[in-house]
Amino acid sequence: MKLKTKIQLLLMFSFTLLALMGVLGGYFLDKVSRNSIKMMQENYNTVRYTREMSLALNEVVSILSLRDSTANSRRIELRRACDHFLLYLDLQKIVSKEIGELNLVETLRTDFEQFRDIIETMDRKEGEVPVEVLMRSVDMQNLIRQVYQLNEQAIKRKTDDAFRTGNRVTIVVLVIGFLLFVLAVTSMFYFPDYIADPINRLTLSIQEIARRNYSLRLDVRSDDEFGQLSRAFNEMAEKLEDYENLNISQLLAEKRRIETIISQMREAIIGLDKKNTILFANRTALRLLNLEEDQIVGRSAAAVARENRVMEELVKEVVAGEVGSNRSSSSLALQRRNKTYYFEKDILKVVADRPSSSQQLGG
Incomplete structure (x- = not known):
């Protein structure tokens, strides 16, 4: 493998780790942020809807217990309170995504329909609220509380999931950062020697050649540019040695002749x-x-x-x-x-x- 290819692979690996760390960190940070915002919105909606339904039920009971109101005005107020309850019940049904939450909402709707029928058909005595109405109101308040608690548990579970996801992302980023640190430290100590040592060996060998020591050879340790340079140097030294031996032989022969x-x-x-x-x-x-x-x-x-x-x-x-x-x-x-x-x-x-x-x- 050529030295240029080795450097390119090293830089590519480093840039890949950096890009991976950035992409993973950005992706999971965005994911956790979006989930947190969504969870807060759902929590806010659930709190708002259950509160409005609870207030509507309390308002129905309050209207039934009024003494100084006419039957017609009481009927109008009851219809308005019931419509208000059904409105937020429908909204809660739209945002119901947890397991068992939709069943609670449907049960609450069924109980409220029965509750409204009882109110419409009962004999109204001014200032008196039947026990059955109060009991059904308490039961529906319990259902509303269960819906809220179910969402509260879901929020806690999602918070824990987000915390675990954040921990995993932190661990992954730390591992990638540690790999980059090890790579940087290794490159700092290994790469300069990898470049400088062959150059130093070549410099010393050239100095020996300048001293007419043509028998010196470089050790070929790789197939990269340094290996090619070492082989070329060895070929040059071998040819110089052959030429020197031939020249000495010719000089000796000429000397003997003279x-x-x-x-x-x-x-x-x-x-x-x-x-x-x-x-x-x-x-x-x-x-x-x-x-x-x-x-x-x-x-x-x-x-x-x-x-x-x-x-x-x-x-x-x-x-x-x-x-x-x-x-x-x-x-x-x-x-x-x-x-x-x-x-x-x-x-x-x-x-x-x-x-x-x-x-x-x-x-």
């Missing part, structure tokens, strides 16, 4: 590097200096010159830094076995492709 050519030349040849360290000397030069190869190769030309007069004559311009051009020639006279030998000394500067250089003395 050494063979120089050793077979009749002229005395001594090679120095830019620090005036003796790199090689052919057989003619060794015979001229009367030294062995291991006595001069790898040593400073100035040190050998202090021990050997011939060497001193050969390298005095080089040691003194008086060689100003790429090629310098001069005559050289040496005393050997009571004889004077004359030589032509050539100093040749050899500049390589690289910044380093070597000098060659020819005699």
